[in-house]
Amino acid sequence: MAKENKVLIFDTTLRDGEQAPGASMNQREKMEVAQALERLGVDIIEAGFPVVSKGDFESVQMVAHKIKNCSVGALARSITKDIDAAGEALKGAKRPRIHVFLATSKIHMEHKLRKSPDEIVQIAVDSVKHARKYVDDVEFSPEDASRSEKTFLYRVLEAVIKAGASTVNIPDTVGYAVPEQYGKLILDIRNNVSNISKAVISAHCHDDLGMSVANSLAAVKNGARQIECTINGIGERAGNCSLEEVVMALRTRQDYFGVLTGINSSEICRASRLVSKYTGFAVPPNKAIVGGNAFRHESGIHQDGVLKEPTTYEIMRPEDVGFTGIGLVLGKHSGRAALKDRLKKLGIDLGDKELLRAFDRFKDLCDKKKEVFDEDLIAIVDDEVQEVRDIWTMDGFVVTSGTGIKPKVEVRLKSSGKIQKKAATGDGPIDACYLAIDEITGMKGKLLNYGIQSVTQGKDALGEVRVRVNFDGEKVMGIGASTDVIEASVKAYLNAVNKACFSKKTKTKVKDIDFGLQP
Ligand code: KIV
Ligand code: ZN
DSSP: OOGGGBOEEEEOTTTTGGGSTTOOOOHHHHHHHHHHHHHHTOSEEEEEOGGGOHHHHHHHHHHHHHOOSSEEEEEEESSHHHHHHHHHHTTTOSSEEEEEEEEOSHHIIIIIIOOOHHHHHHHHHHHHHHHHTTOSEEEEEEETGGGSOHHHHHHHHHHHHHHTOSEEEEEETTSOOOHHHHHHHHHHHHHHOTTGGGSEEEEEEBOTTSOHHHHHHHHHHTTOOEEEEBGGGOOSTTOBOBHHHHHHHHHHTHHHHOOBOOOOGGGHHHHHHHHHHHHOOOOOTTOTTTSTTTTOOOSHHHHHHHHHOGGGTOSSOGGGGTOOOOOEEEOTTOOHHHHHHHHHHTTOOOOHHHHHHHHHHHHHHHHHOSOEEHHHHHHHHHHHHHHHTOSSEEEEEEEEEETTEEEEEEEEEEETTEEEEEEEEOSSHHHHHHHHHHHHHOOOEEEEEEEEEESSSSTTOOEEEEEEEEETTEEEEEEEEESSHHHHHHHHHHHHHHHHHHHHHHTOOOOOOOOSSOO
């Protein structure tokens, strides 16, 4: 592929994605997501914003050390201490990139930064020069570019390229742009910034009006050669441009866009599942590319057409994105080798201990459920794998509940081989279980959100519970699955407890950051 026809994929799931309210991941989870992104073949992983917290700094450091096949980036405001933190965190990275940003719109310059346009140009130039002391690869983002005055934007871009920025990113920070206008902005930048040929133009679009993917595609059509995006489109407020959608649009409509990415698309569903699991954000069934219904045909006419010739109603093949379908995969009589083989096909490679536990769960499930689907296997494996590393695991519970009686429970938890039990009453059986868990673990959690959905169809389907819990100011997501919804609820809550314990141990609490220029 000619270099000018390649679009670089800059993934910011671990930075802008993690800024989504309630999406925080711990270091181990971030590392697993980084590895999934490496398998996916993204060009750049934005690993975090090191100055924000010790945890963020360490996560960037860890990704920088372990990821060898992608550039690893770190974000910094145009402040010396931010750039120093980014430079330090990236030490040891094979291909480090520092990403500095500074707002250029009148609204931001006047109200947030309280700086004159001349001061902004000087700060931007100084920041890029400072970042270049650490790395050769510097990206500059004029924050709120889509609402910036164009001639001022050209001036800033020209100055930062001269100072050594090799990528200039054009953020639609507040998701205000529309495709024609944003595409024209990219074209105007190409025509009005004299040294633009020395830099790659990047698109960074937010989804406030649901146009982030369309805007990013319009940017590519007009010459942008990097797209900033996140898995499942997670990010600030309504989120960022979704990686899977933009990549598959470029691939499926290569006839129109005439460009390619280096993404190994068959890893898309796997990465999507992982991010959903760790952030606790469920993927809606109708979500393009990765939604459970994205490749399912309900209408008889469509089913008939697909059976005769898939291209009648399918513009992409499910296997192109690693979609595994819902076929009946294994049954009661399947052995461990068959389970291992099936999991391998789903991209899940378990160690012996984890496989053994997953197999026990699988057999349990076969007793409770007539048909076991790929989605069931993924859900039980997710549960088991996380349990192997957990501080607290569920040993069992008993619930007495019914019309007109106050629900009573006894919960037994295991930690370091020891079983502890507690009885409790509550407003409902789940509330009572959560109170008992709080008593045992000593972690007082406030339930912020609770949601349940079935993994597959039918009365015997696995229920997947997602909770969001506030532990002493730290908001954590938890997920758990079982055919018994109370058990799934207990597991989800325990998953949140374990994450909070882990985060306490590694001190990854994220503090609020001032997005002005105050050091
Ligand atoms: O949306 C935005 O403007 C950003 C910048 C930091 C690039 O995320
Ligand atoms: Zn952003």
